[in-house]
Amino acid sequence: MVAFQVAILLTIIFACGYLRAPVVVWTSIIGATLILLAIFGSLGFLFLSIVFLLYLFAAAFANFKTLRQEYFTKPVVLALQKRMPAMSSGERDAIEAGDVWWEKELFCGAPRWKKLLQMPKPQLSDEEKSFLENQVEELCERINEWEVIHEHKDLPEHVWDYLKKERFFGLVIPKEYGGLGFSALAHSSIVMKIATRCMSAAVNTMVPNSLGPAELILHYGTTEQRNYYLPRLARGEEIPSFALTAPEAGSDAASITDQGIVCYDVFEGKEILGIRLTWDKRYITLAPVATVLGIAFRMYDPDHLLGDKEDIGITLGLIPTKHPGVEIGTRHIPMSLAFMNGPTRGENVFIPMDWIIGGVERAGFGWRMIMESLAIGRAISLPALSTGCGKLAYRMTGAYSRLRKQFNIPLSQFEGIEESLSDIAGFTYLLEAGRLFTAGAVDQNVRPAIASAIAKYHMTELARKIIAHAMDVHAGQMIQMGPRNFLAAKHFSIPISITVEGANILTRSLIIFGQGAIRCHPYIQREVELLTASRNDQHIPELDQLLQSHIGYTLSNLVRAFVNGLTGGFLLGSPILGPTAKYYRQLTRMSTALALLSDMCMLILGGDLKRKERISARLGDILSQLYLASAVLKYYKDEGSPKTDLAYVKWSVEKCLYEIQVACNELFNNFPIKWLGKIFRAIIFPWGDAYHKPVDNLSRAIVNTMVTPSDFRERLTRYCFVSKEPDDPMRRMDDALIKAFATEPLFKKFQLATKNGTVTRVGSLEERMKSAVFKGVLTESEMNTLSQFNKMYQEVIRVNEFTFDLRSIVK
C-alpha cells in the first residue's frame, strides 16, 4: 500500500516534469496529491513531512517572485557574471552570424518531426536539370583530369572559355544581372557533378559562386558596385577571388594585421579621401588569375577623417588587380592539383573609399559579412565536393569490387571487403541526404550557421573515410598514377576540403557546439546578453524569469531523459507509422539527452567550456549525428519511402545512433565531475548501451545493391559523370559491370565444365573457351560474348605504364 502511494506520488511528479507542466499546474497538482495522501493515505508522518517541506520550498521558489529575485536570482547573477568568459567582438559576430534552423529543434530535446517532414522537398527546376544534362555534361566531356593536372597544370584555355561562355561563374547571380539565378540545390548539384570528373575544375567553379566577391557584392554591395560588377562576373569578364588568410592569421582570421589607413591621396589625377592599404595574403584560390580581389583588412582612421573611432575594424575592399601596386601571379601547388591558388601582396596601395564593399557605411562590418557568407559556402560547396567523392566511389568501387576476382571470387563477396564497401555505401547515402537537406535550407532563405558547420565538418570527414576505403579496395589499381586512375585526385583533394572554410578540428572543437549552444538553446543567448550587458540590477526581473524557465527546462529534460531511458523511448511519439517509427523515437530520446547534457556541462564548466574543447566536440558530435539522421529520414520520406532505400535508412540511422552513444560514453568517462558522469550514464542509458553498429546482414544488403545495376543505384549516383567515350576508364567500368551480369550464366557454365573436367584447365582462357566450344559446352556466339567481356575486363584492371623518364605514356 505504502509503495503504491509512493509510486502514485512519483508518477505525478515525473508526469509534470515529463510534460513540462507550467508552474501553476504542477504546484496545484502536486499540492493536491500530497493533501489527499495526507488525509486518506497511510504514508508515515516523517516521510510526509519531508516531502511536504521539499514541496513547499519548490512551490515557494517557483511562485514568490520578489523573494526569489532577492535571495536567489541576485546572488546567482553575481556569481555567473564573475564566471562569464570575455567575448571579443569577432567572436560575438561569429556566434551571431546566420540563422538557426532544424538544429535548434534537435538541441532543445523535443524535435517537432512533423515540421521536418513538412519542409518542401528540395527540387531542381527544368532549366536547372537541363543545364546539368547539357552544359555540365559537355563541360565534363571536355575535361581530362590527368591532362589538367599533369600537362596543363591548369584548365585548358578552351575549358576556361566554356566556363565563362556558359556562365558557370554566375550560377547564383540573379538573372537581372545576367547570371543564371540558380537555386542553391542546382549550385550544389553542378559543383558535385564537375567534382566527379575533375576536382580542379570543380574548385575553380565553386569559389566564384560561394565565398567570393559575387556573394558579398550581391548581399552588401552598393547599387553601383552591383550594377558594375555582377554582370561582368556573370559573363566571366571578371575573375574574382577573396583574400582573408594571411601568414600569421589562418584559423584565427580575425587577427589579420593587413592594414588600411584612411588618408587623402591622389587617384586618377585628383586628391580624394581613400585608404592606403598594405597586405600580405596566402593560399588564395583564383588569386593568380583574378581580375578583381576581395580583400579583408583592418581599417584605421588615426587622423579622424571619418569620425571619432580610430580602429574601425575589419573591412572588405574590392580591388581590380590591374590597379598599380597589386601583386598577383605566383602560384602555390595545393596537393599537386591544378586549380588556381596563390598569394597576393600590396604595399601602400591607395584605393578610393568607394572600393569598400557596401561603401564607407560598411567599413568595420567585414567580419560579420564574412561570417554570414561563410554559412553559404560551407552549406553548399564542400558538401557538394564530398558527395561527388561519395558518388564516384559508390559507383566505381562498387563496380570494380564486383568485377575484380581474387581466389576466383569477386572482391565484393569477401567479408573484409564488404566491411569497407558498406561504409562507402552507407556514407554515400548519408552524404546525399545531408547535401539535399542542407541545400534545401538555403533555398528556404535560411543562412544555416550551425547546420552548415555540421555539414562542412561531417561531410568532408565522411568523404575522407569513403575515399580511404575506396583506395583500399582498388589497392594497386588506384595507386598507379595515370589517366586510368580516377581516384587519386580525389584522394589528394580531401585534405584541402578538410582545411578550408574553417579547418575541421577547429570546426568540431569550437564551432558546432560552441555556436550551437548559444544560438539553439532557448534561454542561453538572452541570458548571456543580459549578464554581460551591465552589472546593475536593471535586468534582474528578466533574468529571474529566464532562470526560472531555464531551471524548469533542465528539470523537465532530466525527467524525460530518465523516463525515456527506462522505457527505451517507448512512450515517445513518431510522426509516421512503419519501420522507421522507432528511429524517430530514438532520435527524440537522444535529443533530450543532448539537451540535458549540454545544460549540465554549461552549468558545471561555465565559460571554461570554451577551453574544454573535447567536451564541446563530443556534445557537437551528438548534435551532428542527430542532424545527419534527420536528413536521412527526410530524404527517405521525400523519395516516397521506397522499399529499396529501407536497408540504407536503417544502416545510416543506426550508425548515427551508435556514434551518438560513443560520444555520450566518452563524455560520461570524461565528465568534469567524475561521479556525475556515472549518474548521467545511469539516467540516459539505465539498461546499459542501447545502440550497436549496423549488423553484418544489413551491411551485406546495402553492399548487394551497390554492386548490382539497378534504378536505386542510378538514383543514388545521379549526376556522377560517366563519359560517353567507350575508352574512358569510368565508362568502361560501368559497361563492364552490366556485361558481367549478362555473361554470368555463360561463365558459370564454362566454370562448371572446367570443374568437372569436360574443359581443360591448361592453356590461355581463349584456348580453353575454344575447347569448350569443341566439347559443346559453349556455342560459338557464346564464346565470342565471353571473349569480348574478358577483353573489357583486362582493360578495366590495366594500369598505365610510362617510359623510363616518365615523360610519355606507353599504355
Ligand SMILES: Cc1cc2nc3c(=O)[nH]c(=O)nc-3n(C[C@H](O)[C@H](O)[C@H](O)COP(=O)(O)OP(=O)(O)OC[C@H]3O[C@@H](n4cnc5c(N)ncnc54)[C@H](O)[C@@H]3O)c2cc1C
Ligand atoms: C587550398 C587552399 C585554398 C584556400 N583558399 C582560400 C581563399 O580563397 N581565401 C582565403 O582567405 N583563405 C583560403 N585558404 C585558407 C584557409 O581558410 C586556411 O588554410 C584555414 O583557415 C586554416 O588556416 P591554416 O592553414 O593557417 O591553419 P592553422 O590556423 O595554423 O591551424 C592549424 C590546425 O590547428 C587547428 N586549430 C586552430 N585553432 C584551433 C582551436 N582553437 N581549437 C582547435 N583546433 C584549432 C586547425 O583546425 C588546424 O587543424 C585556403 C587554404 C587552402 C589550403
